[in-house]
Amino acid sequence: MESQPPGGGPVPGTSAGGGTEPPRHLPGHIAAALAGAGGATDSAGQPWAGRSLTGDDARIHSFEDDDGTADASYLAARAALLAGDGTEAGVVASLATARVFVPILAQLAEEAAGHVDAQGDALHGDKQADMALVTLKAPDGRTAMPVFTSAATLQAWHPDARPVAVYAARAALSAVAEGAELLVLDPGSDFTFVVRRPAVWALAQQRTWTPSYADPELAQSLGEAAVGFPAVRRVEIHPGGGVGSLTADGRQLPGGGSGPELRVQLFLEDGLDAAGVQSIVAGLNGAWARNEMFAERVDSIEVKLQRAAQ
Structure with missing residues (x-):
């Protein structure tokens, strides 16, 4: 038997797939980071046009000496999860101080106001483009926000997206502001990791996250x-059943899934x-x-029912 999520609605069986929502206006700190990257040029004054997002060309933001590769702590946590020795809590903890890339796309704005020529015909102005944050529909x-641990994974996902480097905590704050309940790390890559709502909130507030299924205080509260x-x-x-995830080559991982992440097992008298069971649930x-x-x-x-041992 499945129960609803705390916010109501169907129990999610979310994946990193799904359609793409229309781009949204940028949160203030993302806009500031983009402006700091120089608009048409990077923070060093080098033009964006024709740039590769890997190698030496990956220095495209205000993080000094950043070559665009994934954060070392995240890579270590990811490797441990892939090896079966790590946990999804460890991956989320590694993001607390990690730099990630938020993809920004150009969105065609309204045509600029034109003028009238001597014959009274309208002269159309140039079309304008705004930079907008991208979200996904699970x-x-x-709503889910895609973020990327390296410039290379972002380029592979969408070559036209402009990477804006921010700390993962800032990206989580943007997700909360945009109404996104999930962060999707490196969608379309060989390893996609979903950060669910409670972990997103914890990142945004810079608090340590404990998964609900490993939370003794929550277990006590449910028992009470x-x-x-x-x-x-x-x-x-x-x-x-939704805690685990799959790599692109089919390996099962003990974390990174999108939910349901908590199984509540009720042991009922015989x-x-x-009708009695339904009333209890x-x-x-x-x-x-x-x-x-x-x-x-x-x-x-998800709620599972079991007969209590006599």
Whole structure:
């Protein structure tokens, strides 16, 4: 049995795919970073036209001595996850101080105001282009923001996108401001990692993130909510079916999926009929929905029912 996410709506089965939403206006700090990169030129005054985003040409932003490659701490956390030794919490923690690239695309604005010639005919002005932030539409309808750990992965994803270098915490802040619930790291690459809403919020607030399925305070809170339901003998939490992800070559990873990330296992007394079970689940859903800790720390859940051992 599946339950709804804390924000309501269907339980997500989100992936990094889906359509692309229309570009959005830039948040202030992204616009400032773009302006700092020199508009048509980079911060060193070199033109963007004809530039490669790899090698020596990758020095395209205000981060001194940055060659456009992925952050070393992120690469180490990613390698550990790929080897089966790491966790998705470790990957998110590595982003706390990492530089990432936000893709910015030119969006055609309204045609500039023209003038009238001597014959009274309108003279059309030049078309103008605005730079806009890109978001993606996840399969469950939620908004996701793509970010890239290196200039090379961004160029491979969209050669026309302009990379703006920001700290990942800043990118998370932009995601929150844009109403995006997910950050998608390196979409279209051999390893795409989804940062879900509670982790996005934690990054934006520069707090340590603990996955809901590994959160003892949350487990205690869910257990306390079940006290009012005597037929519930025990409550356990486990990683949900959406925690894992796949690499491009089909390897299963213990993190980076898009949810549901929390499995709540309810151990029920024997002898309950269907109506009794439905009443318990509905009552617990209501109690969890009113729980501030649950709303903040849980992205989406699946509820599993099991008969308690006698």
